[in-house]
Amino acid sequence: MxxxxxxxxxxxxxxxxxxxVIWMPLPRPFPPALSQTRNLWAAVVTGIxxxxxxxxxxxxxxxxxxxxxxVLDPVCLPHGLIASNYGLTGRQYDGQIDxxxxxxxxxxxxxxxxxxxxxxxxxxxxxxxxGSHKPLLDCRDCARVQHEPLHVYAEDPGWAEQFLTAxxxxxxxxxxxxxxxxxxxxxxxxxxxxxxxxxxVPSGNTSALLDAWLQDLLSLAGEVEHxx
Numbered sequence: 001m002x003x004x005x006x007x008x009x010x011x012x013x014x015x016x017x018x019x020x021v022i023w024m025p026l027p028r029p030f031p032p033a034l035s036q037t038r039n040l041w042a043a044v045v046t047g048i049x050x051x052x053x054x055x056x057x058x059x060x061x062x063x064x065x066x067x068x069x070x071v072l073d074p075v076c077l078p079h080g081l082i083a084s085n086y087g088l089t090g091r092q093y094d095g096q097i098d099x100x101x102x103x104x105x106x107x108x109x110x111x112x113x114x115x116x117x118x119x120x121x122x123x124x125x126x127x128x129x130x131g132s133h134k135p136l137l138d139c140r141d142c143a144r145v146q147h148e149p150l151h152v153y154a155e156d157p158g159w160a161e162q163f164l165t166a167x168x169x170x171x172x173x174x175x176x177x178x179x180x181x182x183x184x185x186x187x188x189x190x191x192x193x194x195x196x197x198x199x200x201v202p203s204g205n206t207s208a209l210l211d212a213w214l215q216d217l218l219s220l221a222g223e224v225e226h227x228x
Contacts (some may be wrong), residue, residue: 010050018046071114072106075211097218104214113200116210120195122221128154128163131187132177138189138196150177162227163190169223172216186213195221 154160186199
C-alpha cells in the first residue's frame with residue numbers, strides 16, 4: 001500500500017504542478033499563460049521532474065529490497081560465513097561453523113513471509129522427511145512413521161524411530177517444526193550426505209529466531225551422525 005501511495009500522490013502533485021505552470025501568469029521572459037510555448041515548457045519541466053522522481057523511487061525500492069535480504073548478516077557474518085547475492089534479492093552464506101560445512105539461504109518476503117533454508121553436511125546414510133504437515137520435497141515414497149504431532153516419513157522406519165527418541169532430538173524437532181506459531185510450517189529433510197531445513201518466516205527482524213534455529217540444526221546434525 002505504501003508503494004501505491006508513493007506512486008499515486010506524486011503523479012497527482014505533478015499534474016497539479018503542470019496546471020499551475022500552464023495557467024499562472026509569469027513575467028517575461030516566460031511565455032504567456034495558456035500559450036502553446038507555455039504548454040510545451042510546462043510539459044518539459046513536468047517530464048523532467050517526473051523522470052527524476054521515478055529514478056529516485058527505483059533506487060529507493062532496490063536498496064530496500066537489498067536491505068531486506070541482509071537481515072541475517074548479524075547472525076551469519078560473526079560465524080565467518082561468506083555472504084553473496086542469491087537470486088534477485090536474496091542472500092546466501094557459505095562456510096564452516098564448528099568444523100561443519102554450512103550453507104544458508106534467505107529470500108526476502110514477496111508478500112508477507114520470507115524463505116529461510118539451511119543446508120548442513122552430515123553423514124547420515126539414510127533418508128527421512130518430517131514436518132507439522134506432510135513434507136513434499138523429498139522422501140515422498142517413504143514409509144510413514146507414527147510420531148504425533150509430526151508427520152514423519154523414512155526409508156528406514158527403524159532408524160527414524162531411534163532418531164526420534166534419541167537424546168534431546170525430540171524437543172529440538174518441536175522447536176524447529178512445531179513451536180513457532182508465527183511461522184508457516186517448517187520442514188526437515190535428512191538426506192544421505194546432508195540435512196536440509198526450510199521454513200517461511202514473517203517479514204521483518206527475525207534474526208534471533210533464525211539464529212536459534214541454526215544452533216538447533218547444528219546440534220541435530222551432531223546427534224544424527226552419532227546414531228548407529
